[in-house]
Amino acid sequence: MKALRRFTVRAHLPERLAALGRLSTNLRWSWDKPTQDLFASIDPRLWQQAGQDPVALLGAVAPARLDELAEDEQFLNALDQLAADLDDYLSRPMWYQEQDSKSMPSGIAYFSMEFGVAEVLPNYSGGLGILAGDHLKSASDLGLPLIAVGLYYRSGYFRQSLTADGWQHENYPSLDPQGLPLRLLADAAGAPVLVELAMPDAKVLRARVWVAQVGRIPLLLLDSDIPENEHDLRTVTDRLYGGDQEHRIKQELLAGIGGIRAIRAFTAIEGRPAPDVYHMNEGHAGFLGVERIREYISEQKLDFDTALTLVRASTVFTTHTPVPAGIDRFPVEMVQMYFGDDGKDGLLPEVPVGRVLAFGAEDDPSKFNMAHMGLRLAQRANGVSLLHGRVSRAMFDELWPGFDPAEVPIGSITNGVHGPTWAAPQWIELGRELAxxxxxxxxxxxxxxxxxxxxxxxxxxxxxxxxxxxxxxxxxxxxxxxxxxxxxxxxxxxxxxxxxxxxxxxxxxxxxxxxxxxxxxxxxxxxxxxxxxxxxxxxxxxxxxxxxxxxxxxxxxxxxxxxxxxxxxxxxxxxxxxxxxxxxxxxxxxxxxxxxxxxxxxxxxxxxxxxxxxxxxxxxxxxxxxxxxxxxxxxxxxxxxxxxxxxxxxxxxxxxxxxxxxxxxxxxxxxxxxxxxxxxxxxxxxxxxxxxxxxxxxLASRMVRDYTEKYYAPAAQSFRRTSAPIDGLPFGAARELSAYRQRVREAWPHIEITDVDSTGLPDTPLLGSELTLTATVALAGLKPDEVDVQAVLGRVDASDALQDPVTVDMVHSGSGDGGTDIFSTTTPLPVAGSVGYTVRVLPHHPLLAGDNELGLVTLA
Incomplete structure (x- = not known):
C-alpha cells in the first residue's frame, strides 16, 4: 500500500542534546567538517543512509541512542564546543565589520531563482544556483548584512536516471519542507506570514515564507503550495525551470514582487534594517524593481520618475548569459495581462502599465525582455568574467545607442567558489597547518x-x-x-x-x-x-x-x-x-x-x-x-x-x-x-x-569582497546621496535628479555641435604634439555644467572609425553666437600613425554613475 500523504515528524531531543537542533538547522554544518563529524558519530551507518543530512538523521535515530548520547561526556563536550563555536561565528565581528560603516550598506537583498547551498536543499539546477549558494556562504563568512530571496520548489530540480538504452529519465520527488533545515516565517502570534499578489480574474496568489539559515545569512524561500491558494496557483512553485511561459512568468512575478514583500515582513518581524542595496542575480527577479517603485509611489507619495531614480541608485544587476537565447522573454500581451491595460485592475495599480512595458522593450516590439528590464532598473551592472563583460557590453549595446561597445556601462566581477565547501578536507587541513x-x-x-x-x-x-x-x-x-x-x-x-x-x-x-x-x-x-x-x-x-x-x-x-x-x-x-x-x-x-x-x-x-x-x-x-x-x-x-x-x-x-x-x-x-x-x-x-x-x-570570498567594494558600497552611497532631502523636502536630491533626467531627454534631440575647429599642430605632427580643439555647441536650454563635452582621439581604420580612442574633457570657455556655448581643450596626440578625432556631448550630473548612464550622446 502507498501512503496518501507523506510528512516528517522530528525527534524530541533530550534537554542536554538541545544544541543538536540548532546545529542541524543552520546550514553552516554543510561547510563545517567538525560539525559533520559530530553528526556522523551519532550513527555512522544511519548518517550515510540519511544522505549526510543532520535533520533526517535526528528524525531516524533511535530514542535509546539519544538517551545514551545524553550521558556520553566525550560527545557532550564536543557538542558544547561546537555549539559555542557556532555562537561565536554568528556574533563575532568579521571582515565587513572592520570596514567604514559610513560607506557600506546597512543591508543587502540578494535575489536568485535558484540556490545551491547543500544537496539536502535541492533548490538548484546548475552553475547559477551553486554560484548563488557560494555567494551566501562567503557573505556569511565575511559578515555581510545580506538577506537572500528565492522560491521553494516542492520538487526541486529533477532526479536523473538512465533507461536501458541510455536515455535520460526525470523523476520529481516531492519534498517535505518540514523535513528540511527550514523554519516557517511567522508573526508575533505564531501565524504563518502570507505574501499576496493580485492575479487576473480576481484571483490572489499567496505564498508562505520558509527561512533557511545559511550561517549568518537568512534565505527566504516563497512557497505557493498551501491550502490558501486555488488549485492552479498551488503549483506555481512546483518545479525549478518547469512549465510553460505562463507558469514561468508567475514564478518570476512571485520571486520579484513577492520577494520584496517577504523581505518587508521578515525585517519587521526580526527587527532588522531594510536593505538599501538590491542585487538581482540574473533578470528573473527583475519585477522587484517595479514593486519598489510602487512602494515609493504608494507610501512616500513620490511620482514615478522620482521613485525610479531611487530604485536605480540602489540596484545592482548581474547577467550570466552570453547569448540572447539565454534570456527570459515574454509576449508583451502576457505582461500586460498581469499589470492591467490601464494599470488600475492589474497587479500594481499604482504603476502605469506602459512604463512597466518600457522596461522590457527590445528590438522585437512583441517581446518583453527580462534582462533589458534588469539593466534599465539598475544603475550598476556586471558580467561574471572579464571576457563575459566584453561579450555583455556588445550584446546589450543597443540600450546605449551611439556608444562603442567598450563604453557600455557593464563591468565584470569574475565568479568564485566557496573554499570550505569545495576543497577536500586534506587540503583544508594542510592550509590550516600552513596558515x-x-x-x-x-x-x-x-x-x-x-x-x-x-x-x-x-x-x-x-x-x-x-x-x-x-x-x-x-x-x-x-x-x-x-x-x-x-x-x-x-x-x-x-x-x-x-x-x-x-x-x-x-x-x-x-x-x-x-x-x-x-x-x-x-x-x-x-x-x-x-x-x-x-x-x-x-x-x-x-x-x-x-x-x-x-x-x-x-x-x-x-x-x-x-x-x-x-x-x-x-x-x-x-x-x-x-x-x-x-x-x-x-x-x-x-x-x-x-x-x-x-x-x-x-x-x-x-x-x-x-x-x-x-x-x-x-x-x-x-x-x-x-x-x-x-x-x-x-x-x-x-x-x-x-x-x-x-x-x-x-x-x-x-x-x-x-x-x-x-x-x-x-x-x-x-x-x-x-x-x-x-x-x-x-x-x-x-x-x-x-x-x-x-x-x-x-575563492568566493574574493568575489564577494569585489562585489562589496565595487558595487554594493557605491550603490549604498549613491542611494544615500539620491535619497537626501533638499531644503527640508524629503528625497529632494532624487526629485532634482529626476527633473534633470526629464529636461535632458526633452532637450537632447535639439542639441547640436555646430562647429569644430583645430589649431596648434605643426606641419608635420609628431607623437606628443599638442592639438587645440574648439567646439561650438547649441545646448537647447541646458547649462554648460549639465553636460560633458569631450574630444575623442585615436587611430582610425580605412573607414575612418576610431580605434581604442582616448577621451579628453573640454572646458567651457564662453558663449558663442545665437545662444551657443564654446568648449575647448589642448591635448598631446596620444598615438602615432593615422590619427583622427571627433567631439561629442553627454549628459552630466553628480548623481549619475557615469556620463554614459542615460545612453544619450550627440556626435559632431
Missing part, C-alpha cells in the same frame, strides 16, 4: 607557503583523493547499471573498473549543446586508444543533466552512454547519472584534469574548473570564461579555439583534434613521467603552481 586558520586562506601570501610543502606530500594527497573518487565511482556505476535493468551477476567487472593509479579526467556540467559534451567522441577510435594505452592510459568520468525539454541535450548524453557501455572501454569511461553537489565534490577532489570545451565565447564563467583548481586539478580547457583571464601556461593547458569559423562541423573537428593532441603529447606524458620514488615532479610542480596562483583568486 593557522582557514580564514587566513583568503590572503594570497598564505598560499605562497605551499612552496614549503614536500613534492611527495602533495602527490600523496592527490593520489589519496583519486583513490577515494574511484571507490565512489564504482558504487555509483553499480547503482546506475542496476537501475537500468542489469543483474548483480553481470556486474562483476565493476569491482576493478577504473584504477586509482590512472590519469583521471572529469567532465561534469549542465548539458546544453554549446558545452559540447560529445566533442571527446569526435574521433571514437582515437579516444579509445587514449583510454586503453598500455603505458599511459587515461580514464574519463562524465556527468551532467540535460533540461527536461532539451531532446538534443539528451541525445548527447545517450551518445556518451552508448560509447561507455561497450565492454572494451567501460572500465575506463563512465557517464554517472544524477549529478548533484555530493557527486561534484568527489569529482573536484579526485580528478587530475578538468576538461571544458565550450563553444567560445558562450561560457560566461565556468566555475567547475575553479573547484577543480582549488583541489590541485589541472584545467584542460578552451580559453573561455574565467580560464581566458587566468590561464598562464603553467596551471593547465589551453585547447586552441577556432572560434569565428562559420563551418561548425569543421570547427569541432579542429578543436577535437587539438584536444587529442594535447592529451597524447602533453598531458599524459607529464603525468606518467616519474622519478625513482614514483612521483611525477613536473606534474606536481604544476599542481603546486595552480594552488598558489589560482587558490586565492578563485
Amino acid at each position: 593557522g586558520s582557514t580564514e587566513a586562506l583568503r590572503e594570497p601570501n598564505v598560499w605562497a607557503r605551499l612552496q614549503q610543502v614536500d613534492t611527495g606530500h602533495i602527490w600523496w594527497i592527490r593520489s589519496q583523493l583519486r583513490a577515494l573518487l574511484v571507490e565512489d565511482v564504482r558504487q555509483r556505476l553499480r547503482r546506475s547499471w542496476l537501475e537500468r535493468g542489469a543483474s548483480e551477476a553481470e556486474l562483476g567487472w565493476i569491482a576493478t573498473a577504473f584504477d586509482p593509479d590512472v590519469l583521471t579526467i572529469g567532465f561534469a556540467r549542465r548539458v546544453p549543446t554549446y558545452k559540447r559534451l560529445t566533442l571527446m567522441l569526435r574521433d571514437p577510435q582515437r579516444l579509445e586508444a587514449l583510454l586503453l594505452d598500455k603505458d599511459r592510459p587515461l580514464q574519463l568520468i562524465v556527468a551532467g543533466k540535460s533540461h527536461p525539454a532539451d531532446d538534443a541535450g539528451k541525445a548527447l548524453i545517450q551518445q556518451i552512454v552508448k560509447f561507455a557501455d561497450r565492454p572494451e572501454v567501460r572500465h575506463r569511461i563512465a557517464f554517472l547519472p544524477d549529478y548533484d553537489m555530493s557527486m561534484a565534490r568527489q569529482l573536484y577532489w579526485g580528478c587530475d584534469v578538468w576538461l571544458n570545451n565550450p563553444l567560445r565565447p558562450l561560457e560566461a564563467c565556468g566555475t567547475s574548473g575553479m573547484k577543480s583548481a582549488l583541489n590541485g586539478g589541472l584545467n584542460l580547457s578552451i580559453r573561455d570564461g574565467w580560464w581566458d583571464e587566468w590561464y598562464d601556461g603553467e596551471n593547465g593547458w589551453e585547447i586552441p579555439t577556432a572560434d569565428g569559423l562559420a563551418d561548425e562541423n569543421r570547427r569541432d573537428d579542429i578543436e577535437a583534434a587539438a584536444l587529442y593532441n594535447l592529451l597524447e603529447q602533453s598531458v599524459t606524458p607529464t603525468f606518467y613521467d616519474r622519478d625513482d620514488k614514483g612521483v611525477p615532479n613536473r606534474w606536481v610542480e604544476m599542481v603546486r603552481h595552480t594552488l598558489q596562483g589560482l587558490g586565492p583568486k578563485v
